[in-house]
Amino acid sequence: MAKINKAACIGGGVIGGAWAARFVLAGIDTRIFDPHPEAERLLSEVMANAERAYQMLTSAPLPKKGTLSFCNSIEEAVQGADWIQESVPERLEFKHGVLLQIDAAAEPKALIGSSTSGLLPSELQRGMKHPERMFVAHPFNPVYLLPLVELVGGQLTTRAVLEDARDRLSTVGMKGVIIKKEIDGFVGDRLQEAFWREALWLINDDICDTETLDDIIRYSFGLRWAQMGLFETYRIAGGEAGMRDFLSKYGPILAWPWTKLTDVVDLNDELIEKIVGQSEAQSGKRGIRELERIRDQNLVGILQALKAGDEGRGWGAGALVTEFETHLWKTTPKPKLNPTSQPMRLLDVKVHPSWIDYNGHMTEHRYTQCFANASDELLRLIGADMDYVQAGHSYYTVESHVRLLAEAKLGDALYVTAQLLPSDGKKIRTFMWLYRASDNTLVSTYENLMLHVSSEESRSVPPLPEVITKLKPLIEAHSVLPPPDAAGRSVGQGN
Numbered sequence: 001m002a003k004i005n006k007a008a009c010i011g012g013g014v015i016g017g018a019w020a021a022r023f024v025l026a027g028i029d030t031r032i033f034d035p036h037p038e039a040e041r042l043l044s045e046v047m048a049n050a051e052r053a054y055q056m057l058t059s060a061p062l063p064k065k066g067t068l069s070f071c072n073s074i075e076e077a078v079q080g081a082d083w084i085q086e087s088v089p090e091r092l093e094f095k096h097g098v099l100l101q102i103d104a105a106a107e108p109k110a111l112i113g114s115s116t117s118g119l120l121p122s123e124l125q126r127g128m129k130h131p132e133r134m135f136v137a138h139p140f141n142p143v144y145l146l147p148l149v150e151l152v153g154g155q156l157t158t159r160a161v162l163e164d165a166r167d168r169l170s171t172v173g174m175k176g177v178i179i180k181k182e183i184d185g186f187v188g189d190r191l192q193e194a195f196w197r198e199a200l201w202l203i204n205d206d207i208c209d210t211e212t213l214d215d216i217i218r219y220s221f222g223l224r225w226a227q228m229g230l231f232e233t234y235r236i237a238g239g240e241a242g243m244r245d246f247l248s249k250y251g252p253i254l255a256w257p258w259t260k261l262t263d264v265v266d267l268n269d270e271l272i273e274k275i276v277g278q279s280e281a282q283s284g285k286r287g288i289r290e291l292e293r294i295r296d297q298n299l300v301g302i303l304q305a306l307k308a309g310d311e312g313r314g315w316g317a318g319a320l321v322t323e324f325e326t327h328l329w330k331t332t333p334k335p336k337l338n339p340t341s342q343p344m345r346l347l348d349v350k351v352h353p354s355w356i357d358y359n360g361h362m363t364e365h366r367y368t369q370c371f372a373n374a375s376d377e378l379l380r381l382i383g384a385d386m387d388y389v390q391a392g393h394s395y396y397t398v399e400s401h402v403r404l405l406a407e408a409k410l411g412d413a414l415y416v417t418a419q420l421l422p423s424d425g426k427k428i429r430t431f432m433w434l435y436r437a438s439d440n441t442l443v444s445t446y447e448n449l450m451l452h453v454s455s456e457e458s459r460s461v462p463p464l465p466e467v468i469t470k471l472k473p474l475i476e477a478h479s480v481l482p483p484p485d486a487a488g489r490s491v492g493q494g495n
């Protein structure tokens, strides 16, 4: 399968830094060149926010992080890289010079993507030794969460390179879309700029202030756009009669003077001061990294809602998160079971910001989630993993009992250990403990019963022999352990 083995980021600012985070968190060794004196500090802050976001986004097994190395030159950074991402400031001649340097030093087959927001790839690849592997790979901020990349070839780029780039991006959880023809601003920024122009007029003409304008987006069509685009949304707006009806109903309005799109506002000092002042009043109370964390948490929430969309099959960017997780599960080495007569440590986890309730503690269902994730880990260990589920077999939890014994707080590191109680394999009964790692305080216990089922036949059946072969020695090893004190407790039972 096409993948990115080693990446290089030339330019590590807002965009280059977030590309580096996307690569490193997908397990790819990444070299970076950025002459900014504080490049390392800035990047470490982006990495910290990106890691925080991934912990909230997925419990799939992220691979061991790739290494991140800072280099002293473009030549050093591109050595051995098969994907080179240029993200230097948006000035044609400057970018072109940097890209020529990259082309001269890179392996001839290495792909070179430019993050440019709107410059033409044909102009950027001028004079290259190997222009056929150079293209625009235009991402959206924050690159580590937003999956879209516009892939735009120049006159000398081959179609095969664009397709290869699209395939490789899918292995880091991104969606590459190939744009048919190069055009200034491509598609995404053309749309955004049309919107931005109109917004500037509305502020200039004192129709509303920056905060009101943002509210109008985020409380209405911004929510729609996060899950359906423009055309699908308008199709629905046309009602049962659909798109044709929508166009005939609302088409004539386009001739009314509702927008000033072709008339560009004079962005003079007065208008700049006005916007800066309003924006300061709107958002100045918070620092940029704090705003980024709020943005990331909101995006994770929307992505997770989209993951549950279409009756759990996933919708849009949410379906892409599921695809990325499936890729991660498939590419992570299968865990090895080593049965000993000790409760087994199944899960290490940190209390995420989204797990906190109004009391400032981990909310109730997250305790169960920790145990459910630990149960999944146990099932993987005995070979009842995603492939097994896809082949039509699974274990379903049919009964559980959770005791909440201590509070877990934001950022606490927790771990789960488990003991198998007498089980025949068709039924698996477990007892689990959730501890706080810093002082081994017992935070919660869980007892559960899982039943092996055939999902096709919708009934309980014995597990396949390969699962029994792994499970039996574990059940036997744990049979010598004394039963946990709380095993078999009922709700409300006194001590």
Ligand SMILES: NC(=O)c1ccc[n+]([C@@H]2O[C@H](COP(=O)([O-])OP(=O)(O)OC[C@H]3O[C@@H](n4cnc5c(N)ncnc54)[C@H](O)[C@@H]3O)[C@@H](O)[C@H]2O)c1
Pocket: 010, 011, 012, 013, 014, 015, 016, 033, 034, 035, 036, 086, 087, 088, 089, 090, 098, 115, 116, 117, 118, 138, 139, 140, 141
């Ligand atoms: N910011 C966005 O939302 C956004 C979105 C998509 C694409 N882009 C595009 O990404 C590119 C980078 O934009 P940004 O927002 O990250 O800008 P930025 O100013 O944050 O980062 C640019 C970085 O390039 C570094 N740099 C300067 N000269 C260099 C050189 N010779 N070699 C290596 N690094 C060098 C700078 O030190 C800086 O850290 C631009 O082409 C921009 O159009 C930006």
